[in-house]
């Protein structure tokens with residue numbers, strides 16, 4: 064036996080500090096002002112800094128890369144629709160410009176000298192061009208709607224698929240990180256939506272630019288001064304819009320933590336999990352008050368933002384109105400002074416109208432693309448950070464293992480809690496191990512490290528001498544059959560709830576499944592369901608069912624045992640909710656039937672009866688293994704294990 068797993072004397076862990084009595088006044092959530100700081104300071108500061116550094120020039124510089132990214136997604140989603148939408152939008156914009164030029168031709172003919180009939184006849188060809196263009200544009204616009212209707216949903220599907228494929232694979236430690244929790248919500252709620260919308264918005268922007276170039280070109284030819292004056296009319300409005308977008312964006316980022324906290328209060332008020340206890344403890348009012356307090360802070364922020372935006376819009380409009388007044392005044396003055404013939408004046412009026420509407424479209428589209436670009440950037444930054452936290456790739460983990468060596472393993476959670484402080488042990492095939500010890504002593508953490516869900520912060524885990532970091536992470540977890548302390552309640556059929564343990568919800572090996580459900584007692588649970596194997600284990604589906612906690616545990620254990628090729632079986636408190644007979648039956652099945660000569664079996668349990676049957680018991684205390692040996696050896700040692708065992712045994716005896 065390895066010297067790390069022989070009987071050891073108790074090692075004292077770090078001292079737990081004294082707990083002072085609680086204050087009379089309870090704080091259910093961090094005090095006012097702490098929310099933004101304590102919970103999210105890290106990401107908030109970085110992000111806010113980033114947003115405030117993002118000026119118009121930077122955005123304009125980044126825009127091409129974003130457009131390429133967005134259109135790359137559109138291309139992957141539906142290449143034909145993407146090309147057609149883009150081309151048709153551009154054709155439509157070109158038609159608007161051509162229509163304007165033809166309209167000018169009509170005006171010039173109508174205002175020229177000669178008899179009215181002749182003038183009308185002279186204008187007829189241009190009129191015909193306008194009519195044909197209008198008709199064709201109607202057709203082109205119908206084509207755009209048709210292809211956009213195909214493209215939009217497919218882009219959404221592609222974006223969601225990319226996003227979920229990435230976020231569902233990211234290493235588990237990242238999911239524990241509260242910064243990630245904020246970012247993933249923001250990316251899901253905003254980033255995906257805006258990324259999808261930005262496909263259309265970039266087209267609108269391009270078509271507005273073309274329309275403006277056409278109209279402004281005409282205006283510039285008629286009189287360049289008009290062009291300058293027109294700019295003075297539109298720039299203030301545009302600046303006000305951009306300012307409002309920036310303020311809205313920064314406000315949304317500021318509120319994201321607050322909103323998440325408020326949503327948590329909404330959920331506990333109406334979700335099923337908390338519904339019984341909410342009513343039993345009459346906690347509704349207390350939680351409603353907390354919700355109201357958080358909601359009031361969001362309301363204040365929204366009101367302040369709305370007021371700020373409307374002030375900016377008012378200023379933009381006032382200045383823009385002055386600019387527009389100056390443009391028309393200049394036109395009138397030119398006509399009055401005889402600088403411009405009436406026909407050209409009419410054309411100029413048309414061109415001003417067209418330029419104004421194109422400029423307005425440009426401002427709105429630019430406004431939206433700018434807003435969308437910030438969120439798309441945010442989404443892309445988030446996806447990039449996820450890519451950096453994807454589990455490692457490498458050689459496939461071996462199908463069999465004779466010895467797993469854990470050497471001086473330390474582990475600290477992202478929240479800063481040190482859960483393991485130098486754990487060493489050797490696990491051998493064909494042997495059964497029991498992890499026991501106080502709550503919070505690190506048993507589950509080590510189980511998850513053994514299962515490949517976490518990587519040690521320090522130290523190594525070796526499979527037959529090979530550091531597991533050389534193995535592909537997914538292939539390693541695939542070699543471990545695992546029952547978690549808090550197993551997933553999958554809203555899937557009973558059968559899929561069992562086969563999902565090996566990553567599969569479409570096929571089953573009937574003999575293997577039957578053996579697993581018999582071993583755990585899940586056979587009787589499933590037999591009792593209305594649609595047996597096909598019953599969806601969620602009451603939120605019609606015909607679905609809810610199981611008791613103990614019965615859920617039987618399903619979770621069957622899920623792990625169905626994966627009986629796995630050389631490592633880890634069961635973390637599998638029987639915590641089971642009745643004594645079910646527990647006894649499960650442990651017998653695991654230890655006698657499943658813990659074969661090629662399997663390393665690890666049981667984590669507070670009930671010590673199965674520890675007696677294990678080959679080795681490892682006692683955890685404050686992140687360390689303080690005792691290791693067989694049941695007999697540890698009883699003889701008279702340490703923590705002996706005390707725990709005697710206390711439990713005495714409790715059972717005294718109850719007889």
Ligand SMILES: Nc1ncnc2c1ncn2[C@@H]1O[C@H](COP(=O)(O)OP(=O)(O)OP(=O)(O)O)[C@@H](O)[C@H]1O
Pocket residue numbers: 239476477478480481482500501502503504505506507508509548683
């Ligand atoms: N996801 C997490 N994020 C941060 N800290 C965690 C996380 N999970 C566990 N911890 C902390 O790590 C320490 C070890 O927890 P662990 O769950 O490994 O203990 P355990 O021995 O399995 O306890 P129990 O007997 O109560 O199941 C505890 O202090 C716990 O609060």
